[in-house]
Amino acid sequence: MIFDETYTLSNGVKIPKLGLGTxxxxxxxxxxxxxxxxxxxYRHIDTAEGYGNERGVGEGIRTCGVAREEIFVTTKLEAAYKTYEEAISGIDGSLKTSGLDYFDMMIIHAPQPWxxxxxxxxxxxxxxxxxxxxxEAYQAGKLRxxxxxxxxxxxxxxxxxxxxxxxxxNQILAHVSNTPFELIDYTQSKGILVEAYSPVAHGEILKSQEITAMAEKYSVTVPQLCIRYCLQLGTLPLPKTANPAHMRSNAALNFEISDADMETLKExxxxxxxxxxxxxxxxGGKLK
Incomplete structure (x- = not known):
């Protein structure tokens, strides 16, 4: 099962290969x-201050019936925080909002404010x-x-x-039909794991007849094919859903895309x- 598989981060911490985006x-x-x-x-949950749901995610973690140390929780430092003081406040604020004693990982949401x-x-x-x-928060044990x-x-x-x-x-937009190969290669060459958000292109990929036909060839769904594609690139996919049926389906990944079909998907x-x-x-949108 994919739930039992992990990547190992550069500091030795293990992170489940499939995460749930929120x-x-x-x-x-x-x-x-x-x-x-x-x-x-699922044992890997991804949230962010910017999602406005850290409180609910934290409650879910605390009340799920599984030991805290068995679940990998990532949150994100708001993209607008570009001073040391803002970042410190943001880190402590996310911990307080979520009600968690630590996060398994915190990442800067974007290099620029939105x-x-x-x-x-x-x-x-x-x-x-x-x-x-x-x-500093990492060294203090607030973040693993x-x-x-x-x-x-x-x-x-x-x-x-x-x-x-x-x-x-480095968590980036990466999916079939929009895969930044140079950035992925460079990031991986530095020993940095690439996480792929929107692996199903926010649902737009479901409209592709070409990808639908390939999914049918493997007797899988389009999301399953796209999530498997990300895994075979050595990235960590983060499909987002609140639907339990979709959660189960997205994790049914016990198949392998052939090398030839991987090349087709890359193109x-x-x-x-x-x-x-x-x-x-x-x-590609622009906030004012």
């Missing part, structure tokens, strides 16, 4: 979603300050691992050159429209 799961529904996921077998996402300013100094706060999200090569280099602890993960025409989700910066 973006857009409302706070008052998050606790039950977590309890359902843990009952099914209003400046993918603009020219990379906020190098601000990210060094935020990273210093994460390093630290990392980043949405970081490009230059953003990674900034921390690799100036930090004292190497980022352990699928890039998706250009994420539907209603296109307004979000990670999908």
């Amino acid at each position: 973006w857009l799961i409302e706070d008052d529904k998050a606790a039950q979603a977590i309890r359902n996921a843990v009952k099914i077998g 209003t400046d996402f993918h603009e020219d300013d990379h906020f190098f100094e601000g990210n060094r300050e935020a990273w210093r706060a994460l390093e 691992a630290i990392g980043v999200s949405n970081f490009e090569q230059v953003d990674l280099d900034n921390l690799l050159e100036h930090g004292t602890v190497k980022p352990m993960v 699928v025409e890039r998706i250009k429209n994420y539907g209603e989700a296109s307004i979000f910066p990670v999908y």
Whole structure:
């Protein structure tokens, strides 16, 4: 079972190979979603201050009936926090909101505030300050691992050159039809695990006849094929759902995509429209 498989981070901490994303799961529904996921077998939960559901996720972790140390919980430092003081406050605030004594990992949500996402300013100094706060929380035992999200090569280099602890993960948008191979290769070459969010392209990939046909060839669903694709790239997929049936289906990954079909999937025409989700910066939208 995929639930029994792990990657090992650069500091020796083991992280389950499949995580449950919680973006857009409302706070008052998050606790039950977590309890359902843990009952099914998930042991890796991903949240963020920016999701507004850390309280509910924490409640779910505390009330799921499984020992805290058996569940890997990741949260994210708000992208706007680019001073040491803001980052310290954000770390402690997330711990307080969630009601957890520690996080297994905390990552910087983005190198730029969302209003400046993918603009020219990379906020190098601000990210060094935020990273210093994460390093200190890591050394203090508040966090078992630290990392980043949405970081490009230059953003990674900034921390690799100036930090004292190497980022352990880089969580990025990566899925069939939009796979940043150069960034994945570079990140992995530095001993940093790549986590793949939106492995099913926020559902838009379900509309692809080409991918549907390949999924049928393997007698699997399109999400199963796409999640398996991410695993075979050596990345850690984080499919998001609050639906228990989808949670079970997303974890039924006991098949292997052939080398030839992997190459075909790597060449699928890039998706250009994420539907209603296109307004979000990670999908090309722009906040004002």
